[in-house]
Amino acid sequence: xxxERKTRTIHIRDLAIGGGEPIxxxxxxxxxxRDVEATLRQVHILEKAGADLVRIAVDSKxxxxxxxxxxxxxxxxxxxxxxxxxxxxTHVAPHVDKIRYNPGHLHHHEKTRPIPExxxxxxxxxxxxxxxxxxxxxAGSIAPEYKESFGDDHTGAISQCAAxxxxxxxxxxxxxxxxxxxxxxxxxxxxxxxxxxxxxxDVPLHLGVTEAGMPPDGIIKTRxxxxxxxxxxIGDTIRVSLTVPFDDKGREIVEGRSILADIEAxxxxxxxxxxxxxxxxxxxxxxxxxxxxxxxxxxxxxKEMTQYAAEHDLTIAVMxxxxxxxxxxxxxxxxxxxxxxxxxxxxxxxxxxAYTYDEVLSSLRLELDxxxxxxAS
Ligand code: SF4
Numbered sequence: 001x002x003x004e005r006k007t008r009t010i011h012i013r014d015l016a017i018g019g020g021e022p023i024x025x026x027x028x029x030x031x032x033x034r035d036v037e038a039t040l041r042q043v044h045i046l047e048k049a050g051a052d053l054v055r056i057a058v059d060s061k062x063x064x065x066x067x068x069x070x071x072x073x074x075x076x077x078x079x080x081x082x083x084x085x086x087x088x089x090t091h092v093a094p095h096v097d098k099i100r101y102n103p104g105h106l107h108h109h110e111k112t113r114p115i116p117e118x119x120x121x122x123x124x125x126x127x128x129x130x131x132x133x134x135x136x137x138x139a140g141s142i143a144p145e146y147k148e149s150f151g152d153d154h155t156g157a158i159s160q161c162a163a164x165x166x167x168x169x170x171x172x173x174x175x176x177x178x179x180x181x182x183x184x185x186x187x188x189x190x191x192x193x194x195x196x197x198x199x200x201x202d203v204p205l206h207l208g209v210t211e212a213g214m215p216p217d218g219i220i221k222t223r224x225x226x227x228x229x230x231x232x233x234i235g236d237t238i239r240v241s242l243t244v245p246f247d248d249k250g251r252e253i254v255e256g257r258s259i260l261a262d263i264e265a266x267x268x269x270x271x272x273x274x275x276x277x278x279x280x281x282x283x284x285x286x287x288x289x290x291x292x293x294x295x296x297x298x299x300x301x302x303k304e305m306t307q308y309a310a311e312h313d314l315t316i317a318v319m320x321x322x323x324x325x326x327x328x329x330x331x332x333x334x335x336x337x338x339x340x341x342x343x344x345x346x347x348x349x350x351x352x353x354a355y356t357y358d359e360v361l362s363s364l365r366l367e368l369d370x371x372x373x374x375x376a377s
Contacts, residue, residue: 002264003233007204010176012132013077013097015052017178017236018204024237025256026053026079026206030246030286033063036070039288042249043076049250050257052237053098055079057288059323064091071095079134083323084108086118093129100134100180103165104141115143116168123174132176134206135165139183139192140328155188159195166200178237180206184213184282184317186225193225197234204236205229211241211317211328213283214303215251218242223259224271230263241285243299243318252285279310282332283318290320291340294357298343302336305361312372316364334367336360347371 009019017024027046031038033056046054054076058067071078079098082088084105093099106118126133137158150157162179169177181192186209193205209225212218222240229235240256283299299318306316317332319325322339329335335346342354345363355363
Protein backbone atom coordinates (compact mmCIF):
# COMPACT_ATOMS: atom_id res chain seq x y z
CA UNK A 1 0.00 0.00 0.00
CA UNK A 2 1.15 3.51 -0.74
CA UNK A 3 0.30 5.55 2.38
CA GLU A 4 -1.81 8.66 2.01
CA ARG A 5 0.35 11.61 1.14
CA LYS A 6 0.16 14.85 3.04
CA THR A 7 1.24 17.47 0.53
CA ARG A 8 -0.95 20.20 -0.85
CA THR A 9 -2.47 19.68 -4.30
CA ILE A 10 -1.15 21.65 -7.23
CA HIS A 11 -2.34 21.74 -10.86
CA ILE A 12 -0.55 21.27 -14.13
CA ARG A 13 -3.39 22.38 -16.40
CA ASP A 14 -6.10 19.81 -15.52
CA LEU A 15 -3.71 17.35 -13.89
CA ALA A 16 -3.84 17.47 -10.11
CA ILE A 17 -0.60 16.48 -8.34
CA GLY A 18 -0.12 15.85 -4.63
CA GLY A 19 -2.46 15.31 -1.70
CA GLY A 20 -4.68 12.31 -2.31
CA GLU A 21 -4.39 12.44 -6.12
CA PRO A 22 -3.11 9.43 -8.08
CA ILE A 23 0.64 9.46 -8.66
CA UNK A 24 1.28 10.92 -12.12
CA UNK A 25 3.80 9.32 -14.49
CA UNK A 26 5.85 11.42 -16.88
CA UNK A 27 8.70 11.27 -19.36
CA UNK A 28 10.64 13.32 -21.88
CA UNK A 29 10.87 13.41 -25.68
CA UNK A 30 14.32 12.35 -26.89
CA UNK A 31 13.94 13.59 -30.46
CA UNK A 32 15.23 16.92 -31.74
CA UNK A 33 12.61 19.58 -30.98
CA ARG A 34 13.35 21.10 -34.40
CA ASP A 35 12.11 17.90 -35.97
CA VAL A 36 8.45 18.62 -35.27
CA GLU A 37 7.18 15.46 -36.94
CA ALA A 38 9.51 13.16 -35.00
CA THR A 39 8.79 14.96 -31.72
CA LEU A 40 5.05 14.68 -32.26
CA ARG A 41 5.54 10.98 -32.95
CA GLN A 42 7.51 10.71 -29.72
CA VAL A 43 4.83 12.59 -27.74
CA HIS A 44 2.28 10.19 -29.20
CA ILE A 45 4.35 7.12 -28.20
CA LEU A 46 4.59 8.44 -24.63
CA GLU A 47 0.91 9.36 -24.41
CA LYS A 48 -0.09 5.97 -25.78
CA ALA A 49 2.02 4.33 -23.09
CA GLY A 50 0.10 6.35 -20.48
CA ALA A 51 2.20 9.47 -19.88
CA ASP A 52 0.41 12.19 -17.90
CA LEU A 53 2.96 14.82 -18.89
CA VAL A 54 5.66 15.06 -21.56
CA ARG A 55 8.77 17.21 -21.27
CA ILE A 56 10.46 18.77 -24.27
CA ALA A 57 13.86 20.46 -24.41
CA VAL A 58 14.07 23.97 -25.83
CA ASP A 59 17.40 25.70 -26.32
CA SER A 60 16.93 28.28 -29.07
CA LYS A 61 14.46 30.61 -30.78
CA UNK A 62 14.06 28.01 -33.52
CA UNK A 63 13.13 25.43 -30.87
CA UNK A 64 10.54 27.87 -29.46
CA UNK A 65 8.91 28.22 -32.90
CA UNK A 66 8.81 24.44 -33.23
CA UNK A 67 7.40 24.15 -29.71
CA UNK A 68 4.52 26.44 -30.76
CA UNK A 69 3.86 24.15 -33.73
CA UNK A 70 4.00 21.06 -31.51
CA UNK A 71 1.60 22.73 -29.05
CA UNK A 72 -0.83 23.42 -31.91
CA UNK A 73 -0.82 19.77 -32.93
CA UNK A 74 -1.17 17.94 -29.63
CA UNK A 75 -3.34 18.14 -26.54
CA UNK A 76 -0.70 16.42 -24.41
CA UNK A 77 0.31 18.29 -21.28
CA UNK A 78 3.73 19.72 -22.06
CA UNK A 79 6.59 20.78 -19.86
CA UNK A 80 9.84 22.49 -20.78
CA UNK A 81 13.27 22.56 -19.17
CA UNK A 82 14.97 25.91 -18.94
CA UNK A 83 18.66 25.30 -19.08
CA UNK A 84 21.03 28.18 -18.51
CA UNK A 85 18.85 30.94 -19.95
CA UNK A 86 16.10 31.60 -17.42
CA UNK A 87 14.72 34.40 -19.60
CA UNK A 88 13.66 31.82 -22.18
CA UNK A 89 10.67 31.36 -19.87
CA THR A 90 8.99 34.39 -21.50
CA HIS A 91 9.01 32.63 -24.87
CA VAL A 92 8.11 29.11 -23.81
CA ALA A 93 5.48 29.78 -21.14
CA PRO A 94 2.68 30.58 -23.65
CA HIS A 95 3.04 27.08 -25.13
CA VAL A 96 3.43 24.80 -22.13
CA ASP A 97 1.76 23.73 -18.91
CA LYS A 98 4.86 23.53 -16.73
CA ILE A 99 8.32 25.05 -16.63
CA ARG A 100 11.25 23.36 -14.95
CA TYR A 101 14.21 25.37 -13.75
CA ASN A 102 17.39 24.10 -12.17
CA PRO A 103 18.65 26.33 -9.31
CA GLY A 104 22.16 25.18 -10.24
CA HIS A 105 21.91 26.94 -13.61
CA LEU A 106 20.53 30.33 -12.53
CA HIS A 107 23.94 31.89 -11.93
CA HIS A 108 25.14 31.51 -15.53
CA HIS A 109 23.46 34.59 -17.02
CA GLU A 110 23.18 38.12 -15.63
CA LYS A 111 25.60 37.18 -12.87
CA THR A 112 24.99 40.34 -10.86
CA ARG A 113 21.22 39.95 -10.73
CA PRO A 114 20.29 38.37 -7.39
CA ILE A 115 18.84 34.84 -7.54
CA PRO A 116 15.61 35.85 -5.68
CA GLU A 117 14.89 38.36 -8.47
CA UNK A 118 15.38 35.70 -11.13
CA UNK A 119 13.04 33.33 -9.29
CA UNK A 120 10.45 36.12 -8.89
CA UNK A 121 10.68 36.71 -12.66
CA UNK A 122 10.03 33.01 -13.30
CA UNK A 123 7.09 33.01 -10.88
CA UNK A 124 5.56 36.05 -12.53
CA UNK A 125 6.02 34.64 -16.05
CA UNK A 126 4.60 31.23 -15.11
CA UNK A 127 1.70 32.88 -13.27
CA UNK A 128 0.78 35.04 -16.29
CA UNK A 129 0.45 31.96 -18.49
CA UNK A 130 -1.10 29.56 -15.99
CA UNK A 131 1.99 27.33 -15.89
CA UNK A 132 3.14 25.26 -12.95
CA UNK A 133 6.84 25.22 -11.99
CA UNK A 134 9.22 22.42 -11.09
CA UNK A 135 12.23 23.32 -9.00
CA UNK A 136 14.52 20.64 -10.41
CA UNK A 137 17.62 20.20 -8.24
CA UNK A 138 20.30 17.86 -9.47
CA ALA A 139 23.36 16.61 -7.59
CA GLY A 140 25.36 16.85 -10.84
CA SER A 141 24.83 20.63 -11.03
CA ILE A 142 24.71 21.96 -7.49
CA ALA A 143 24.47 25.78 -7.27
CA PRO A 144 27.94 27.18 -6.41
CA GLU A 145 26.89 28.78 -3.11
CA TYR A 146 25.58 25.42 -1.80
CA LYS A 147 28.66 23.57 -3.05
CA GLU A 148 30.76 25.98 -1.07
CA SER A 149 28.82 25.82 2.17
CA PHE A 150 28.06 22.08 2.18
CA GLY A 151 31.31 20.66 0.71
CA ASP A 152 30.98 16.88 0.39
CA ASP A 153 27.56 16.80 2.03
CA HIS A 154 25.66 16.54 -1.28
CA THR A 155 22.48 15.41 0.42
CA GLY A 156 22.50 18.50 2.62
CA ALA A 157 23.35 20.80 -0.30
CA ILE A 158 20.60 19.62 -2.61
CA SER A 159 17.85 19.31 0.00
CA GLN A 160 18.61 22.75 1.48
CA CYS A 161 18.80 24.33 -1.99
CA ALA A 162 15.36 22.90 -2.82
CA ALA A 163 13.89 24.16 0.48
CA UNK A 164 15.34 27.65 -0.05
CA UNK A 165 13.89 27.87 -3.55
CA UNK A 166 10.48 26.87 -2.21
CA UNK A 167 10.72 29.85 0.10
CA UNK A 168 11.61 32.12 -2.79
CA UNK A 169 8.51 30.98 -4.70
CA UNK A 170 6.39 31.30 -1.54
CA UNK A 171 7.70 34.85 -1.10
CA UNK A 172 6.76 35.60 -4.70
CA UNK A 173 3.22 34.39 -3.91
CA UNK A 174 3.52 31.42 -6.29
CA UNK A 175 2.18 28.06 -5.09
CA UNK A 176 1.67 25.75 -8.12
CA UNK A 177 5.08 24.17 -7.84
CA UNK A 178 6.67 20.77 -7.29
CA UNK A 179 10.22 19.88 -6.34
CA UNK A 180 12.55 17.21 -7.67
CA UNK A 181 15.86 16.26 -6.09
CA UNK A 182 17.78 13.81 -8.26
CA UNK A 183 21.04 11.96 -8.41
CA UNK A 184 22.28 8.86 -10.22
CA UNK A 185 22.70 7.03 -6.89
CA UNK A 186 19.32 5.88 -5.54
CA UNK A 187 20.62 5.91 -1.94
CA UNK A 188 21.35 9.63 -2.22
CA UNK A 189 17.95 10.21 -3.86
CA UNK A 190 16.27 8.52 -0.89
CA UNK A 191 18.28 10.43 1.72
CA UNK A 192 17.85 13.85 0.09
CA UNK A 193 14.13 13.47 -0.60
CA UNK A 194 13.51 12.25 2.95
CA UNK A 195 15.40 15.21 4.35
CA UNK A 196 13.46 17.62 2.15
CA UNK A 197 10.11 16.01 2.96
CA UNK A 198 10.79 16.49 6.68
CA UNK A 199 11.53 20.19 6.11
CA UNK A 200 8.65 20.81 3.67
CA UNK A 201 5.97 18.13 4.08
CA ASP A 202 3.50 20.37 2.23
CA VAL A 203 5.39 20.45 -1.10
CA PRO A 204 4.61 17.78 -3.74
CA LEU A 205 7.64 15.81 -4.90
CA HIS A 206 8.59 14.59 -8.36
CA LEU A 207 10.76 11.48 -7.91
CA GLY A 208 13.43 10.17 -10.21
CA VAL A 209 16.90 8.64 -10.39
CA THR A 210 18.74 10.59 -13.02
CA GLU A 211 21.16 8.91 -15.44
CA ALA A 212 19.98 5.55 -14.14
CA GLY A 213 21.28 4.07 -17.40
CA MET A 214 20.27 1.00 -19.34
CA PRO A 215 17.83 -1.73 -18.32
CA PRO A 216 17.89 -3.82 -16.24
CA ASP A 217 20.22 -1.89 -13.87
CA GLY A 218 18.50 1.44 -14.58
CA ILE A 219 15.16 -0.07 -13.59
CA ILE A 220 16.58 -1.69 -10.45
CA LYS A 221 18.15 1.61 -9.29
CA THR A 222 14.88 3.45 -9.86
CA ARG A 223 12.84 0.78 -8.12
CA UNK A 224 15.09 0.91 -5.05
CA UNK A 225 14.47 4.65 -4.66
CA UNK A 226 10.75 4.56 -5.44
CA UNK A 227 10.04 1.61 -3.12
CA UNK A 228 11.73 3.30 -0.17
CA UNK A 229 10.19 6.71 -0.73
CA UNK A 230 6.66 5.92 -1.91
CA UNK A 231 6.15 3.33 0.82
CA UNK A 232 6.83 6.15 3.33
CA UNK A 233 4.30 8.44 1.65
CA ILE A 234 6.96 10.51 -0.13
CA GLY A 235 6.43 11.23 -3.85
CA ASP A 236 3.56 12.55 -5.94
CA THR A 237 4.74 12.13 -9.52
CA ILE A 238 7.48 9.93 -10.99
CA ARG A 239 9.80 9.71 -13.94
CA VAL A 240 11.80 6.63 -14.84
CA SER A 241 14.93 7.66 -16.82
CA LEU A 242 16.26 4.91 -19.06
CA THR A 243 18.86 4.87 -21.82
CA VAL A 244 16.82 3.14 -24.52
CA PRO A 245 16.31 3.72 -28.27
CA PHE A 246 14.07 6.69 -29.12
CA ASP A 247 11.22 4.51 -30.36
CA ASP A 248 11.28 2.56 -27.12
CA LYS A 249 10.79 5.61 -24.85
CA GLY A 250 7.29 4.41 -23.92
CA ARG A 251 9.12 1.83 -21.80
CA GLU A 252 9.87 4.54 -19.21
CA ILE A 253 6.13 4.97 -18.66
CA VAL A 254 5.38 1.25 -18.70
CA GLU A 255 8.14 0.53 -16.15
CA GLY A 256 6.98 3.45 -13.98
CA ARG A 257 3.40 2.18 -13.89
CA SER A 258 4.57 -1.35 -13.16
CA ILE A 259 6.72 -0.17 -10.21
CA LEU A 260 3.73 1.81 -8.86
CA ALA A 261 1.41 -1.20 -9.18
CA ASP A 262 3.92 -3.42 -7.38
CA ILE A 263 4.40 -0.98 -4.48
CA GLU A 264 0.63 -0.50 -4.22
CA ALA A 265 0.21 -4.28 -3.98
CA UNK A 266 3.05 -4.64 -1.46
CA UNK A 267 5.27 -6.51 -3.93
CA UNK A 268 8.77 -5.32 -3.08
CA UNK A 269 11.77 -6.67 -4.97
CA UNK A 270 14.86 -7.60 -3.05
CA UNK A 271 17.98 -5.79 -4.18
CA UNK A 272 20.32 -8.24 -5.99
CA UNK A 273 23.24 -9.22 -3.71
CA UNK A 274 26.21 -6.83 -3.98
CA UNK A 275 24.23 -4.61 -6.38
CA UNK A 276 26.16 -1.52 -5.28
CA UNK A 277 29.56 -3.21 -5.52
CA UNK A 278 31.71 -3.35 -8.62
CA UNK A 279 31.51 -1.42 -11.86
CA UNK A 280 28.72 1.16 -12.08
CA UNK A 281 27.72 2.50 -15.51
CA UNK A 282 25.62 5.62 -15.47
CA UNK A 283 24.13 7.02 -18.67
CA UNK A 284 21.77 9.88 -19.42
CA UNK A 285 18.31 8.99 -20.71
CA UNK A 286 18.91 11.21 -23.80
CA UNK A 287 16.77 14.11 -24.91
CA UNK A 288 16.56 16.44 -27.88
CA UNK A 289 20.04 17.72 -27.07
CA UNK A 290 21.74 14.41 -27.94
CA UNK A 291 24.43 15.40 -30.41
CA UNK A 292 24.67 12.11 -32.27
CA UNK A 293 22.12 9.30 -32.28
CA UNK A 294 25.00 6.86 -31.92
CA UNK A 295 24.98 7.80 -28.24
CA UNK A 296 22.53 5.01 -27.37
CA UNK A 297 24.66 2.37 -29.14
CA UNK A 298 27.79 3.82 -27.57
CA UNK A 299 26.31 3.46 -24.09
CA UNK A 300 25.52 -0.21 -24.85
CA UNK A 301 29.01 -0.79 -26.29
CA UNK A 302 30.64 0.75 -23.20
CA LYS A 303 28.60 -1.59 -21.02
CA GLU A 304 29.64 -4.65 -23.04
CA MET A 305 33.28 -3.71 -23.46
CA THR A 306 33.78 -2.99 -19.74
CA GLN A 307 32.31 -6.26 -18.50
CA TYR A 308 35.82 -7.59 -17.93
CA ALA A 309 36.15 -4.96 -15.16
CA ALA A 310 32.84 -5.82 -13.48
CA GLU A 311 34.51 -6.60 -10.13
CA HIS A 312 36.14 -3.20 -9.76
CA ASP A 313 34.50 -0.41 -7.76
CA LEU A 314 34.56 2.19 -10.51
CA THR A 315 31.99 4.49 -12.08
CA ILE A 316 31.85 5.23 -15.81
CA ALA A 317 29.46 7.98 -16.98
CA VAL A 318 28.20 8.23 -20.57
CA MET A 319 26.40 11.48 -21.47
CA UNK A 320 24.71 12.54 -24.70
CA UNK A 321 25.62 16.21 -25.06
CA UNK A 322 27.77 19.22 -24.21
CA UNK A 323 25.06 20.93 -22.14
CA UNK A 324 25.19 18.59 -19.17
CA UNK A 325 27.91 16.16 -20.27
CA UNK A 326 31.05 18.02 -19.15
CA UNK A 327 29.72 18.84 -15.64
CA UNK A 328 27.93 15.60 -14.96
CA UNK A 329 30.95 13.42 -15.76
CA UNK A 330 33.20 15.21 -13.22
CA UNK A 331 32.38 12.87 -10.34
CA UNK A 332 32.81 9.64 -12.32
CA UNK A 333 36.14 7.80 -12.47
CA UNK A 334 35.90 7.87 -16.26
CA UNK A 335 33.45 9.91 -18.29
CA UNK A 336 32.41 10.18 -21.91
CA UNK A 337 30.31 12.96 -23.34
CA UNK A 338 29.19 13.10 -26.93
CA UNK A 339 29.77 15.77 -29.55
CA UNK A 340 28.48 15.60 -33.13
CA UNK A 341 31.46 13.64 -34.51
CA UNK A 342 33.71 13.05 -31.50
CA UNK A 343 33.37 11.67 -28.03
CA UNK A 344 35.19 13.46 -25.22
CA UNK A 345 36.90 11.18 -22.74
CA UNK A 346 37.63 12.29 -19.16
CA UNK A 347 39.40 10.91 -16.12
CA UNK A 348 37.51 12.49 -13.21
CA UNK A 349 37.36 16.21 -13.96
CA UNK A 350 40.42 16.01 -16.23
CA UNK A 351 40.15 15.86 -20.07
CA UNK A 352 41.91 12.92 -21.69
CA UNK A 353 41.06 13.70 -25.33
CA ALA A 354 38.39 13.69 -28.03
CA TYR A 355 38.01 10.59 -30.21
CA THR A 356 35.84 9.49 -33.10
CA TYR A 357 32.95 7.21 -32.23
CA ASP A 358 34.96 4.32 -33.69
CA GLU A 359 38.14 5.07 -31.74
CA VAL A 360 36.81 5.94 -28.33
CA LEU A 361 36.27 2.42 -26.99
CA SER A 362 39.93 1.48 -27.33
CA SER A 363 40.98 4.72 -25.61
CA LEU A 364 38.47 4.05 -22.84
CA ARG A 365 39.86 0.55 -22.40
CA LEU A 366 43.37 1.94 -22.10
CA GLU A 367 42.29 4.40 -19.39
CA LEU A 368 40.31 1.73 -17.57
CA ASP A 369 43.31 -0.62 -17.56
CA UNK A 370 45.51 2.17 -16.19
CA UNK A 371 43.05 2.89 -13.37
CA UNK A 372 42.79 -0.79 -12.44
CA UNK A 373 46.58 -1.16 -12.47
CA UNK A 374 47.00 1.98 -10.34
CA UNK A 375 44.56 0.68 -7.75
CA ALA A 376 46.29 -2.70 -7.63
CA SER A 377 49.74 -1.20 -6.99
S1 SF4 B 1 23.10 14.81 -20.83
FE1 SF4 B 1 22.38 16.09 -22.53
S2 SF4 B 1 21.42 14.64 -23.94
FE2 SF4 B 1 21.59 13.61 -21.99
S3 SF4 B 1 19.59 13.96 -21.01
FE3 SF4 B 1 21.04 15.52 -20.26
S4 SF4 B 1 20.70 17.27 -21.60
FE4 SF4 B 1 19.81 15.48 -22.64
